[in-house]
Amino acid sequence: MPKKIWRVVDLLDWTSQYFEQNAIPNPRLDAEVLLGHLLGKSRLQLYLDFEMPVFSEHLTPFRELIKKRIARTPVSYLTNRKEFMSLEFYVDERVLIPRPETEQLIETILTTQTDKPQRLLELGTGSGVIATILAVHQPEWDITATDLSEDALAVAQKNAETHACTTQIEFLSGDLFEPIKAINPNGEAQFDWIVCNPPYVKKTEWDSLSPDVRDYEPEIALFAGDDGLAVIRRLIAEAPEYLAPNGNLILEIGETQSDTVRTLINTEPAYCSCELVKDYAEKERIVLARVS
Numbered sequence: 001m002p003k004k005i006w007r008v009v010d011l012l013d014w015t016s017q018y019f020e021q022n023a024i025p026n027p028r029l030d031a032e033v034l035l036g037h038l039l040g041k042s043r044l045q046l047y048l049d050f051e052m053p054v055f056s057e058h059l060t061p062f063r064e065l066i067k068k069r070i071a072r073t074p075v076s077y078l079t080n081r082k083e084f085m086s087l088e089f090y091v092d093e094r095v096l097i098p099r100p101e102t103e104q105l106i107e108t109i110l111t112t113q114t115d116k117p118q119r120l121l122e123l124g125t126g127s128g129v130i131a132t133i134l135a136v137h138q139p140e141w142d143i144t145a146t147d148l149s150e151d152a153l154a155v156a157q158k159n160a161e162t163h164a165c166t167t168q169i170e171f172l173s174g175d176l177f178e179p180i181k182a183i184n185p186n187g188e189a190q191f192d193w194i195v196c197n198p199p200y201v202k203k204t205e206w207d208s209l210s211p212d213v214r215d216y217e218p219e220i221a222l223f224a225g226d227d228g229l230a231v232i233r234r235l236i237a238e239a240p241e242y243l244a245p246n247g248n249l250i251l252e253i254g255e256t257q258s259d260t261v262r263t264l265i266n267t268e269p270a271y272c273s274c275e276l277v278k279d280y281a282e283k284e285r286i287v288l289a290r291v292s
């Protein structure tokens with residue numbers, strides 16, 4: 001019996017159906033992204049080449065990708081790519097996959113009026129998306145990016161290299177402000193911005209997370225104690241020491257945390273204002289606090 005010739009269209013139909021049967025969210029999109037990745041084609045090109053036959057040199061690795069996706073490996077870890085604010089980033093299991101909410105954080109910084117190049121510190125840079133995008137948009141700014149995870153810093157550095165901003169971003173490893181204190185023991189590090197998308201998931205929420213997140217993304221990037229506020233509390237308390245006059249602390253927070261975070265900021269005398277910014281889904285996900 002002649003072997004079946006698989007065309008692009010057959011593979012997409014079969015795979016999306018199989019993903020759907022296995023409760024994979026966005027089955028068609030995932031099938032297209034994975035096949036496009038393997039064939040080196042954009043999703044549009046796949047549609048233009050719908051009738052193109054696909055041979056065993058690609059069928060075998062495609063089967064492997066399907067198996068991994070069924071085991072809930074996130075698509076971005078399978079392709080090692082994530083597009084974010086129109087730029088391409090390398091990602092793997094060492095870093096959190098950047099989320100759309102974080103675009104709002106970056107846009108809030110970029111749309112705030114400034115009269116001189118800013119000195120900005122990003123804590124917990126992960127894949128480096130925040131620091132890299134800010135560097136690309138503001139080449140005059142002086143940026144420092146840190147992470148507790150050396151593994152994550154290696155990914156961030158790779159992304160900074162790809163986007164030609166390694167000379168603009170200084171990468172340091174360590175726990176929150178410790179690396180800053182280490183290079184400036186007398187406290188002369190004065191930043192106009194301290195930015196962080198911290199871990200903010202409650203330990204107790206582990207069971208309720210999707211397996212894509214729970215089983216693959218780094219725990220250190222997700223969880224922050226029993227109430228999810230362990231890192232945020234430290235950031236609010238410690239940031240004023242490192243902020244210049246009129247400097248800003250800007251954080252991404254969980255969707256149920258805005259009231260508690262507002263109270264934490266209002267009870268810290270160093271801050272003179274606190275603003276909550278809503279995301280595209282009308283949830284208060286960004287907090288901007290200023291010192292006088």
Ligand SMILES: C[S@@+](CC[C@H](N)C(=O)[O-])C[C@H]1O[C@@H](n2cnc3c(N)ncnc32)[C@H](O)[C@@H]1O
Nearest residue numbers: 098124125126147148149175176197198199221
């Ligand atoms: C939610 S991820 C954010 C990653 C990236 N900035 C983004 O927005 O996609 C949090 C990052 O903070 C880092 N992190 C967690 N605890 C930390 C700590 N105490 N000090 C420094 N970095 C920390 C994690 O390794 C992780 O890369």
